[in-house]
Amino acid sequence: MASPGEGQAAPRVMSLDSCADQYVMGLAPRAAIVGVSTRADDADSRLRALAPGLPRRRIDLESVLAARPDVVVRYWGGEPRLIAALERRGVQVVTIPDATGFDDIRRTVRTVAAALDRHAAGEAAIARMNAQLARAAGAWGGARVLYMTPGGVTAGPGTLVDAILRAAGLTNAETRPGFQTISLEGLALSPPQTVVLGFFDTFQLSGDSWGIGRHRVLQTVARERAVARLPGALLGCPDWGAGEAVALLAAEAPR
Known part of the structure; x- marks a missing residue:
């Protein structure tokens, strides 16, 4: 949450x-926020409790210009023509890059905080994440686990999910780099001893009746082998909420 009293003349x-x-x-003073996305209070928005009272904006040139921002922050939102049009008009556009580890998150937090003139708020967010990582270190003692989503996807080395698992003291059973598809046949013939579930909360909310997440084999493994569940709100964005994901995993470690 933004630190009170910092940056009285913060950019819009x-x-x-x-x-x-x-x-x-999480970083800007509320008075400086002239628009958030229409999904700011969705169930998978980690800081949705801060959304009430903030103006929701459509993502088109007319809506953005009407808000008169000095800075626009984006991850995937906004097509290239919109971004180019904003930059031509002198709006600073800050794009959040993907992250494969916590150093990436620290760099991004500092970049966004600098653009918002909120250095202290950025450092406070990083400090909270660092403290969560320190408390969680080694919690699982190297236990082997497979990460699994309702879409039948897992994550190997070079992903933020892998970094989250390792930060909690878990050994990732997936050794292939990046995001990989889980074999249903493999799950049936040789199910993993333990799994960590990701995004299953948003899958249940979606009401998808046809996805792989409804398959009996995947549901059985999820029901019988899950040792922790990571909500979509902690996985959908490369931000300091990753520290909360690590803390959640550590809290589920056997004592």
């Missing part, structure tokens, strides 16, 4: 998507 800021909402709502 608008966020273009749900991930950018987390950075803007």
Whole structure:
């Protein structure tokens, strides 16, 4: 949450998507926020409690210009023509990059905080994340686990999910780099001893009746082998909420 009293003349800021909402709502003073996305209070928005009272904006040139932002923050939101048009008009556009580890998050927080003239708020967010990582270190003692989503996707080295698992003292069973598809046949013939579930809360809310998440094999593994569940709100954005994900995993470690 933004630190009170910092940056009285903070630049006017608008966020273009749900991930950018987390950075803007978490770092900027409310008086400086001239727009957030229409998803700012959705169930998978980590800081949705801060959204009430903030103006929701459509992501088009007319809506953005009407808000008169000095800075626009985005992750995936806004097509290239919109971004180019804003930059031609002197609006600073800050794009949040993907992250594969916590150093990436620290760099991004500092970049966004600098654009918002909110250095102290950025450092406070990083300090909270660092403290969560320190408390969680080694919690699982190297236990082997498979990360699994309702879409049948897992995450290997080079992903933020892998970094989150390792930060809690878990060994990732997936050794292939990046995001990979889980074999249903493999799950049936050789189910993992333990799994960490990700995004299953948003899957249940979606009401998807046809996805792989409804398959009996995947549901059985999820029901019988899950040791922790990570909500979509902690996984959908490369921000300091990753520290909360690590803390949640550590809290589920056997004592």
